[in-house]
Amino acid sequence: MSDNSRDIFVISDLHMGDGGPRDNLATEGKESQIDRFLDHVAAEDGELIILGDLFDFWQAHVGNVLALRKNYLDRFAEMGATYVTGNHDADLEALIGTDFLKHPFFERMVGPFERTIGGRKFKFIHGHEVEPFSSYDTPGWGRIFAILVGIMEDKKGSPLLSAGGLGERSMLGLSRVFMGLWNLFVNSFEKTKKRKKTHPHHVEDELTPAQRPEHTKKIVSLFRKHLEENGYDAIIAGHTHRVGSLGDWYFNSGCWVGMRENFLKISPEGEVVVYDWTDDGPVARKGNNQESVVQ
Numbered sequence: 412m413s414d415n416s417r418d419i420f421v422i423s424d425l426h427m428g429d430g431g432p433r434d435n436l437a438t439e440g441k442e443s444q445i446d447r448f449l450d451h452v453a454a455e456d457g458e459l460i461i462l463g464d465l466f467d468f469w470q471a472h473v474g475n476v477l478a479l480r481k482n483y484l485d486r487f488a489e490m491g492a493t494y495v496t497g498n499h500d501a502d503l504e505a506l507i508g509t510d511f512l513k514h515p516f517f518e519r520m521v522g523p524f525e526r527t528i529g530g531r532k533f534k535f536i537h538g539h540e541v542e543p544f545s546s547y548d549t550p551g552w553g554r555i556f557a558i559l560v561g562i563m564e565d566k567k568g569s570p571l572l573s574a575g576g577l578g579e580r581s582m583l584g585l586s587r588v589f590m591g592l593w594n595l596f597v598n599s600f601e602k603t604k605k606r607k608k609t610h611p612h613h614v615e616d617e618l619t620p621a622q623r624p625e626h627t628k629k630i631v632s633l634f635r636k637h638l639e640e641n642g643y644d645a646i647i648a649g650h651t652h653r654v655g656s657l658g659d660w661y662f663n664s665g666c667w668v669g670m671r672e673n674f675l676k677i678s679p680e681g682e683v684v685v686y687d688w689t690d691d692g693p694v695a696r697k698g699n700n701q702e703s704v705v706q
Contacts, residue, residue: 415528420452421675423462423537423649424666426499427480429471433561435570435668444672448688449486457676459490462649462664463497463537469557473502481514488516495521497650498539529681531644534637538650541633627651634661645683647675655696656685 425445428434436442452459466476477484487494494516496504506512507520523536564570634646638660646661654665654673662683665673672688685696 415526415679417679418455418457419460419528419675419677420455420457421460421462421535421647421664421677422448422667422673423497423664424464424652424668425461426464426467426470426666426668427476427483428467429475430479431471432568433470433564433570434467438570441667441672444688445483445667447692448672448674449490451692453490459487459492460535461487461492461494462535462647463495463539464499464649464666465494465497466500466503468502469499469554470561484514484516488514488518491519492516493519493521495523495535495537497537501539525643528677529679531681532642533645533647533677533681534641534643535647536637538630538634538648541637542630627653631657631661645681647677647683654685654687656683659683 425436426434427436430437436445449459466473466480468476496507503512503517503520504522506517507522512520523534523540526533526535630651634648637643638646645659647664648661649664649666651663652666652669654663654671656662662675662685664675665671665685667673674686674688674693676684676686676693678684686693687696688694
């Protein structure tokens with residue numbers, strides 16, 4: 412996949428939409444920041460890895476998103492970018508290795524993969540794959556909640572998490588109210604059935620870390636288990652939207668839909684550095700970021 416002679420730039424969780432009010436990437440100059448970042452990678456002759464949730468098919472139709480974002484598909488293909496599918500663009504996962512998608516960008520669409528860099532064995536993974544609920548092949552409550560939020564964004568005319576919109580805490584409060592009502596309904600319904608044993612139904616178990624940050628710490632522990640069971644030296648992941656690192660074994664590329672845009676840079680020697688992308692270009696974060704990674 413690579414000769415490991417170049418620096419690797421890792422981004423994830425861009426959540427490209429259809430340009431409508433649900434599209435976080437279409438607000439606050441984020442597209443121009445991506446363009447500048449890609450210019451930087453090209454100037455550095457770097458290799459680009461997109462580690463999942465490039466697209467957001469939970470908030471928009473697949474065809475509308477791909478048609479609008481063709482300019483990025485062209486650029487990613489020109490750069491030889493490797494694209495790992497995530498949970499928000501898992502609709503494309505079954506098409507990996509097929510000829511259904513003719514654009515050259517999709518020739519480098521893959522699932523999670525391993526690579527040895529500087530003598531260390533790295534696992535590149537979006538992250539939802541280690542979660543029991545997020546790894547399902549059928550849509551779940553995470554997508555349903557995203558649709559409900561999207562309907563509110565349609566009414567507002569812009570993403571809820573954009574400047575002037577609802578904060579993350581408000582969204583979490585809304586989700587807990589909805590989950591509480593739903594759990595009460597379902598558990599009451601199940602109790603009316605004649606069964607020897609009932610199992611409480613908890614919607615929150617199926618939400619993503621971005622929808623329920625309490626999940627993040629558990630997911631990091633699942634990454635650690637995955638690393639130890641498979642003999643990896645380091646995990647490179649996205650999914651949680653929590654940029655940072657833990658020791659020398661876990662590195663998260665953050666996201667491009669929050670207050671800051673983030674990426675990882677991996678040298679041919681296997682050194683990983685966490686960066687923010689700013690108006691002035693890349694700014695390295697100092698030290699490990701355990702608090703931001705797991706909370």
